[in-house]
Amino acid sequence: xxxxxxxxxxxxxxxxxxxxxxxxxxxxxxxxxxxxxxxxxxxxxxxxxxxxxxxxxxxxxxxxxxxxxxxxxxxxxxxxxxxxxxxxxxxxxxxxxxxxxxxxxxxxxxxxxxxxxxxxxxxxxxxxxxxxxxxxxxxxxxxxxxxxxxxxxxxxxxxxxxxxxxxxxxxxxxxxxxxxxxxxxxxxxxxxxxxxxxxxxxxxxxxxxxxxxxxxxxxxxxxxxxxxxxxxxxxxxxxxxxxxxxxxxxxxxxxxxxxxxxxxxxxxxxxxxxxxxxxxxxxxxxxxxxxxxxxxxxxxxxxxxxxxxxxxxxxxxxxx
Amino acid sequence: xxxxxxxxxxxxxxxxxxxxxxxxxxxxxxxxxxxxxxxxxxxxxxxxxxxxxxxxxxxxxxxxxxxxxxxxxxxxxxxxxxxxxxxxxxxxxxxxxxxxxxxxxxxxxxxxxxxxxxxxxxxxxxxxxxxxxxxxxxxxxxxxxxxxxxxxxxxxxxxxxxxxxxxxxxxxxxxxxxxxxxxxxxxxxxxxxxxxxxxxxxxxxxxxxxxxxxxxxxxxxxxxxxxxxxxxxxxxxxxxxxxxxxxxxxxxxxxxxxxxxxxxxxxxxxxxxxxxxxxxxxxxxxxxxxxxxxxxxxxxxxxxxxxxxxxxxxxxxxxxxxxxxxxxxxxxxxxxxxxxxxxxxxxxxxxxxxxxxxxxxxxxxxxxxxxxxxxxxxxxxxxxxxxxxxxxxxxxxxxxxxxxxxxxxxxxxxxxxxxxxxxxxxxxxxxxxxxxx
Numbered sequence: 234x235x236x237x238x239x240x241x242x243x244x245x246x247x248x249x250x251x252x253x254x255x256x257x258x259x260x261x262x263x264x265x266x267x268x269x270x271x272x273x274x275x276x277x278x279x280x281x282x283x284x285x286x287x288x289x290x291x292x293x294x295x296x297x298x299x300x301x302x303x304x305x306x307x308x309x310x311x312x313x314x315x316x317x318x319x320x321x322x323x324x325x326x327x328x329x330x331x332x333x334x335x336x337x338x339x340x341x342x343x344x345x346x347x348x349x350x351x352x353x354x355x356x357x358x359x360x361x362x363x364x365x366x367x368x369x370x371x372x373x374x375x376x377x378x379x380x381x382x383x384x385x386x387x388x389x390x391x392x393x394x395x396x397x398x399x400x401x402x403x404x405x406x407x408x409x410x411x412x413x414x415x416x417x418x419x420x421x422x423x424x425x426x427x428x429x430x431x432x433x434x435x436x437x438x439x440x441x442x443x444x445x446x447x448x449x450x451x452x453x454x455x456x457x458x459x460x461x462x463x464x465x466x467x468x469x470x471x472x473x474x475x476x477x478x479x480x481x482x483x484x485x486x487x488x489x490x491x492x493x494x495x496x497x498x499x500x501x502x503x504x505x506x507x508x509x510x511x512x513x514x515x516x517x518x519x520x521x522x523x524x525x526x527x528x529x530x531x532x533x534x535x536x537x538x539x540x541x542x543x544x545x546x547x548x549x550x551x552x553x
Numbered sequence: 554x555x556x557x558x559x560x561x562x563x564x565x566x567x568x569x570x571x572x573x574x575x576x577x578x579x580x581x582x583x584x585x586x587x588x589x590x591x592x593x594x595x596x597x598x599x600x601x602x603x604x605x606x607x608x609x610x611x612x613x614x615x616x617x618x619x620x621x622x623x624x625x626x627x628x629x630x631x632x633x634x635x636x637x638x639x640x641x642x643x644x645x646x647x648x649x650x651x652x653x654x655x656x657x658x659x660x661x662x663x664x665x666x667x668x669x670x671x672x673x674x675x676x677x678x679x680x681x682x683x684x685x686x687x688x689x690x691x692x693x694x695x696x697x698x699x700x701x702x703x704x705x706x707x708x709x710x711x712x713x714x715x716x717x718x719x720x721x722x723x724x725x726x727x728x729x730x731x732x733x734x735x736x737x738x739x740x741x742x743x744x745x746x747x748x749x750x751x752x753x754x755x756x757x758x759x760x761x762x763x764x765x766x767x768x769x770x771x772x773x774x775x776x777x778x779x780x781x782x783x784x785x786x787x788x789x790x791x792x793x794x795x796x797x798x799x800x801x802x803x804x805x806x807x808x809x810x811x812x813x814x815x816x817x818x819x820x821x822x823x824x825x826x827x828x829x830x831x832x833x834x835x836x837x838x839x840x841x842x843x844x845x846x847x848x849x850x851x852x853x854x855x856x857x858x859x860x861x862x863x864x865x866x867x868x869x870x871x872x873x874x875x876x877x878x879x880x881x882x883x884x885x886x887x888x889x890x891x892x893x894x895x896x897x898x899x900x901x902x903x904x905x906x907x908x909x910x911x912x913x914x915x916x917x918x919x920x921x922x923x924x925x926x927x928x929x930x931x932x933x934x935x936x937x938x939x940x941x942x943x944x945x946x947x948x949x950x951x952x953x954x955x956x957x958x959x960x961x962x963x964x965x966x967x968x969x970x971x972x973x974x975x976x977x978x979x980x981x982x983x984x985x986x987x988x989x990x
Binding site: 302304306307392407408411412414498499503504505517518519520 | 637640644660661664665666743746748754755756810811812813814815817820823824827829950951953954957960961962964965967968970
């Protein structure tokens, strides 16, 4: 990755104004011929994205405005906004949004902190660093659904290893029914997701850390900055863009990541661990692609709104 | 600004996949067809597992040997996605000749016009009269047509630990739901990690609640629609239903592991298999699993017939699946031939290997079925007035919706968010409204 060798795009320049393009740089004039040439190069990528991303998106979108049940495909009338009204009238929808917020915040904050710590440790050179890195990054290669099933057994109240370890450590005296209590069940799925997602942060932050120039760190040391000051006043500001981008991407991904929940609790007990996308799966299982698609569009709307606010807030901060 | 556009684009693409997940319709693989005069049939199974697929492949090899000129290509999608995959293939109108049709899918598939009507072919087939009355009955859909021939039946029996029952001072297994509650509660001892009943609180947990209610309304149940009593009301509105659900949920409170709120099929079977629970209500395929257990020996457990209610009757909600032919198949004659082959002697091999109640009349006399854990199924078959065979409305298009809703509500009762009275009211209202259309 190029980011390993140089500062990430958009990082604050070491010297103010160093990003400014050289004055008087020549630009080739835009002609129709040049435009057609560029279009020819772009076409394969555009076709790919249109066919594999936007076509399914449009197919899904039109289902949202129809009664579309796989078990009754002879009867798929247009129903306007009825699917959206059905969802908005369902109290579970609001509960599921709340669970999604808990799921995202509860997962991402520990993932970021632990991932940052791991990246700092792995940045140092030591024997078998490659082996440690491989071990840390391994969970990212495992399917989320499989992780859900593994953690389902680990958190099993009677046969699970979690209770066994806690009991041996003297922390509990009787079995804890992790997946039977709504709050404990949400805690358990978040723990599984933290374990899974730490790796992504570690990878991204390690790459960003490796882009911090040694000269900068040496300059800080010469000026008398200790480790903590170096971290907060040199390293973090330098990799700030990567951090913010990683957090944004993770928020979108975790919001859209039902696999662990689906494998671990199926959204239970009594829908208390359903997030929006795991709830959507139940509609597809029922064959009700109309409601599932309407829910999918709502998710798109929520995430686009969130992303816009997030970026606007960043721009405000930058402006200040 | 560029960065912002990039981020928005990234967010847009990431979220687009969400709708894509719901919106992806299906394309399909190519259809089976003729090659050099030979017919190649595409066969798709639904309840896939590796061992079962091997058995099926052996039977298909026998079929190919007996029918030169017909080849069969078996497609085995993962179980979780199989029915959706089959739906996509049927919708596309190619890629499938013979398919596994379940009692859950026959209604929707037939309703969408995807299944070939085998009625005329089956009437000409001599082997149909060799099938049990149950198999012949379940082959006929509610519209009187034959869309599939069952390959076997699933049915509940009570798996129990003989040693623990004796140790608790009982002379034999429970015969009624009340006796089950009594025995399971006495055996329960969490301090020794020993529990009475492997309660199903998770996925498909509604099934056992309904089984209990059906046993309690045994005198008045409509056997052709086991969610109704003869007066036309739903079973959930019957006066006996309240006692049934109270007894059933008492099993959780007094005799089950607390974490069984979340137990689905794997946890229940594991609980019995590893020796920590004494009773398990399950289908016969579990016989093979428990027989291979390293924690309990074969002389420690067996099965007993389904539990009866105060009426002295139990209702066996039979579940089945079988082989059908796609309406769009270009090789329907060869496909029907394959279905008939698999429904003949091959069906007994398939049933034995997969722990199913067989469809052939002669199979019931086989020593395999008359001894050991299978004996309870023979007992139930020989006493049809006590163990009523009933038809649940599993083919309706809203069955999966019902299953999801009722499972959620079962868990709500278990975590104290819903009373059993409100549960019954809700279930009664749901079905009454659906039947009104």
